[in-house]
């Protein structure tokens with residue numbers, strides 16, 4: 001079985017737009033768990049444009065499933081993760097000004113750095129994962145850091161899925177096999193959606209977990225709007 005970890009960054013984006021507490025991030029996380037999701041993912045960024053560092057602390061007391069914190073391991077992030085002690089930390093090499101994550105780690109170039117950071121988190125009993133592109137060299141490099149898992153960066157799959165799913169998924173199938181041979185657990189995420197997730201699951205072996213946020217929240221709007229519009233109409237009769 002592949003676990004679904006719901007990324008709630010977009011709930012925080014919406015909340016922050018008005019400065020109040022609507023939607024309530026903590027209630028939404030609890031609801032998502034009660035609907036059956038097996039994990040909650042957040043990706044606090046240094047500018048706190050969506051998830052705030054305090055959200056990461058508050059969620060710790062509430063999340064009863066797998067709690068996954070993603071981010072670039074700058075000092076502030078490392079300190080936060082060591083304080084919160086989630087189930088899993090996912091290291092993502094994102095630039096401060098990036099709109100969203102746009103690349104996996106170069107695990108060859110940054111091997112020594114990653115080894116140190118991974119060890120720090122493992123010493124604290126936190127499972128580790130490294131965000132990588134679906135390339136043999138990067139997967140093998142990740143294995144040499146001592147990480148428990150990798151997360152395959154799936155943007156290219158999502159982008160190319162419409163042009164031909166067989167070709168789009170091929171590098172991910174291969175990377176998954178290599179990860180398994182290296183003894184790495186396998187996660188995946190970025191731009192996965194209701195359209196493309198089934199084919200990915202069917203063609204990528206040993207997939208332990210996917211984290212999905214942007215599309216899932218958009219789909220929740222599309223699929224929930226009719227109900228809410230009708231509730232308003234009923235009140236306005």
Ligand SMILES: CC(=O)[C@@H](O)[C@H](O)COP(=O)(O)O
Nearest residue numbers: 009043070092100101189190
């Ligand atoms: C690592 C990854 O692919 C996701 O965490 C993604 O970066 C979501 O972050 P944003 O919600 O800030 O786009």
Ligand SMILES: NCC(=O)COP(=O)(O)O
Nearest residue numbers: 007189190191211213214
């Ligand atoms: N790790 C990927 C993630 O948490 C969600 O990415 P996205 O679905 O918001 O693109």
